[in-house]
Amino acid sequence: MSLNIVVMAAGKGTRMKSGLPKVLHKLAGRALLQHVLGNTAALDADARIVITGHGAEQVEAAVGGEGLRFVRQEPQLGTGHAIQQTVPALVAGGTTLILSGDTPLISTATTRALVEACGGDKLVLLTIEYADPTGYGRIVRGGDGGEQIKAIVEHKDASDAQRRLRECYTGIMAAPTEALKRWVGQLNNNNAQGEYYLTDIVAMAVAEGVSVVGVKTQDETEVLGVNSPSQLAQLERRFQLVQAETLMTAGVRLADPSRFDLRGTLSCGKDVEIDVNCVFEGHVTLGDGVRIGANCVIRNATIGANARIHEFTHIDGEAAGASVGEGALIGPFARLRPGAQLGAEVHIGNFVEVKNSTLAKGAKANHLAYLGDATVGERVNYGAGSITANYDGANKHRTTIGADVHVGSNCVLVAPVTLGDGATIGGGSTITKDVAPGQLAVARGRQTVISGWSRPRKGK
Numbered sequence: 001m002s003l004n005i006v007v008m009a010a011g012k013g014t015r016m017k018s019g020l021p022k023v024l025h026k027l028a029g030r031a032l033l034q035h036v037l038g039n040t041a042a043l044d045a046d047a048r049i050v051i052t053g054h055g056a057e058q059v060e061a062a063v064g065g066e067g068l069r070f071v072r073q074e075p076q077l078g079t080g081h082a083i084q085q086t087v088p089a090l091v092a093g094g095t096t097l098i099l100s101g102d103t104p105l106i107s108t109a110t111t112r113a114l115v116e117a118c119g120g121d122k123l124v125l126l127t128i129e130y131a132d133p134t135g136y137g138r139i140v141r142g143g144d145g146g147e148q149i150k151a152i153v154e155h156k157d158a159s160d161a162q163r164r165l166r167e168c169y170t171g172i173m174a175a176p177t178e179a180l181k182r183w184v185g186q187l188n189n190n191n192a193q194g195e196y197y198l199t200d201i202v203a204m205a206v207a208e209g210v211s212v213v214g215v216k217t218q219d220e221t222e223v224l225g226v227n228s229p230s231q232l233a234q235l236e237r238r239f240q241l242v243q244a245e246t247l248m249t250a251g252v253r254l255a256d257p258s259r260f261d262l263r264g265t266l267s268c269g270k271d272v273e274i275d276v277n278c279v280f281e282g283h284v285t286l287g288d289g290v291r292i293g294a295n296c297v298i299r300n301a302t303i304g305a306n307a308r309i310h311e312f313t314h315i316d317g318e319a320a321g322a323s324v325g326e327g328a329l330i331g332p333f334a335r336l337r338p339g340a341q342l343g344a345e346v347h348i349g350n351f352v353e354v355k356n357s358t359l360a361k362g363a364k365a366n367h368l369a370y371l372g373d374a375t376v377g378e379r380v381n382y383g384a385g386s387i388t389a390n391y392d393g394a395n396k397h398r399t400t401i402g403a404d405v406h407v408g409s410n411c412v413l414v415a416p417v418t419l420g421d422g423a424t425i426g427g428g429s430t431i432t433k434d435v436a437p438g439q440l441a442v443a444r445g446r447q448t449v450i451s452g453w454s455r456p457r458k459g460k
Contacts, residue, residue: 001120002094004177005045008082009033009101010053010073015228021055023101024062025232028239029263029281032226033063035104042108043115046091050101051082078195079171080187087181094120096177098198103225105239106172110222113215118174123205125149126172127214128223136168137199139214149212152199167216169199170223179210255294269305282317293331301336304328304344315340325361343378357388360403372396373415377403383427385410402437 013022023033030038033050040048052059053073060070071089073082083098090096095118097111110126117124127139138158140151152169153162175183183201191197205212217223221242226232237258244257252268254260259276266280269288277295284298287305292298296309300317303309303324310331315322320338324330328346339356342348346359349366357374365371367384373396374388386407388399397415401407405419408427419425420437429443 002046002091002177003043003115004047004049004086004090004094004096005040005043005099006049006051006083006086006090006096007033007036007099007101008051008079009059010051010056010076010082011102012054012076013102013227016226016232017229019055021059022226024055024059025226027104027226027232027236028243028261031062032104033059033101036099036101036106037063037068039104039106039108040097040099040111043097043111045097046094047089049086049089051085053082077189078193079198080184080196080200081189083180083198084184084187084196087184090177090181092177094177095174096180097174098172100171100225102227103171103223105222105224105235107219107222110215110217114172114174117213117215118176121176122211122213123176123179123202124174125152125202125212125214126170126223127167127216128170128218128220129166129216130168130220131166133163133166133168138162138165139167139169140165141167141214147213149202149214150206152202167214170217171225172223173198175201176210179205179208264299275311287326296331310334320356374399374401374413376401377405377421379403380405380407382407383409383411387412389414 009023011022016022016025024031027035047069048067049069049071051071051073053076056072069089071085073085095115097115099106114124114126130136135155137152137154139149140153140162142148142150183204186204187196187200189196202212221238224235226235240261241257243262244254244260248254251270253273255275261279263281265283267285269286271289272286274292275294278292279297282300285302287303289306290303291308293309293311295311296313298315301315301322304326306326307324307328313331313334315336318338322336322338322340324342325344325346327344328342330348333350334348335353337355340354341358343359343361345362347364347366348354352365352369355372357371359376360378362378363376363380365382369382369384370387372388373390380401389412390396390399399413399415400418402419402421404422407425410428411425412430414432417431418434420435422438423435424440425431426442429441431441431443435441
């Protein structure tokens with residue numbers, strides 16, 4: 001049996017007070033519409049159709065992908081008019097599932113339940129009971145045990161008895177495709193707004209003797225729409241709390257679940273602790289025993305077991321990713337950029353930045369330093385105020401620092417340059433030439449002194 005998934009995403013969202021189309025406002029780092037599409041991806045649909053209108057080009061560019069078809073609604077004349085535009089694109093027979101692009105947290109389980117309840121021959125409405133249903137369209141059921149829905153009555157048109165009903169329509173439905181085509185073709189706009197209402201098809205189905213049934217959700221969060229910045233912020237907190245509860249159920253210790261943000265995926269080992277105001281984006285993995293201090297931002301990174309990420313650290317792996325080895329100490333106020341690959345027990349201290357560099361086990365850069373496009377050996381001590389000058393204005397070059405090298409404070413290593421194992425660079429030096437293993441190099445101004453003095457290597 002064929003399945004069409006239709007997502008209505010043509011609205012302007014004037015209360016958002018933004019030039020951005022409403023469905024492109026972000027929840028947990030992704031557009032509202034992307035959430036809807038992602039939550040229905042597991043359904044085996046023959047056609048996935050997005051109805052665009054306001055900011056159509058922006059919406060289509062932002063979410064376009066293989067297997068997705070766009071239908072434009074111009075002008076926007078109501079929900080029924082929107083579905084009328086999809087009729088030529090619907091795969092014949094079967095079921096059409098109709099969703100809203102600004103109701104981002106509808107679950108896969110609920111959408112699947114709607115499709116199954118429809119079965120290609122019933123009109124199925126997703127409903128919910130509100131303690132205070134004021135303003136919502138009420139579900140009116142028949143006297144045959146309450147299984148069949150007879151009508152949706154808007155609040156302003158409801159009688160006193162109907163207003164006491166608490167079951168409401170959510171705006172989401174599944175319909176027999178061929179009947180849906182027929183029904184929307186019969187809609188009219190004889191109302192104060194001059195719009196075509198999709199809910200009018202309920203009366204048509206009842207008149208034809210088609211079963212109209214309700215699938216009731218118990219989760220208010222999955223049917224909440226977004227029409228204002230306030231509603232978006234409230235839904236964000238609801239969504240984040242759900243994610244926090246899931247992590248805590250799995251054993252992660254969050255200092256305060258109300259001050260936690262996950263905008264991607266987070267995989268955690270055992271005995272993980274996360275302090276307040278931390279943000280995780282993209283794909284992040286935390287190994288066993290990891291501790292994350294307050295106010296950290298971590299994006300596209302892997303943190304090894306027993307590592308400690310101190311407060312106010314910023315790790316952004318972007319596409320290249322970033323990794324921190326077992327037992328490493330990072331921060332506070334450290335920054336790891338794409339391609340930062342830190343080995344076990346590495347120390348990166350306050351106001352140290354690492355980009356596209358590999359640091360081997362036990363290497364340390366504890367204060368006010370920059371390492372870019374560098375390969376750093378084991379047990380290197382990299383002094384405060386030192387940098388790798390890796391860019392000559394046209395090309396980037398690599399710096400290689402051997403094991404047990406000691407780089408003094410306020411040094412500039414002008415790439416390409418290699419410091420051999422056990423070399424020592426005197427404080428304040430600008431190094432433009434390779435330094436052989438075990439040598440002492442002091443370079444200030446135009447004078448460079450390189451001696452054969454060798455600092456004893458650790459453990460030697």
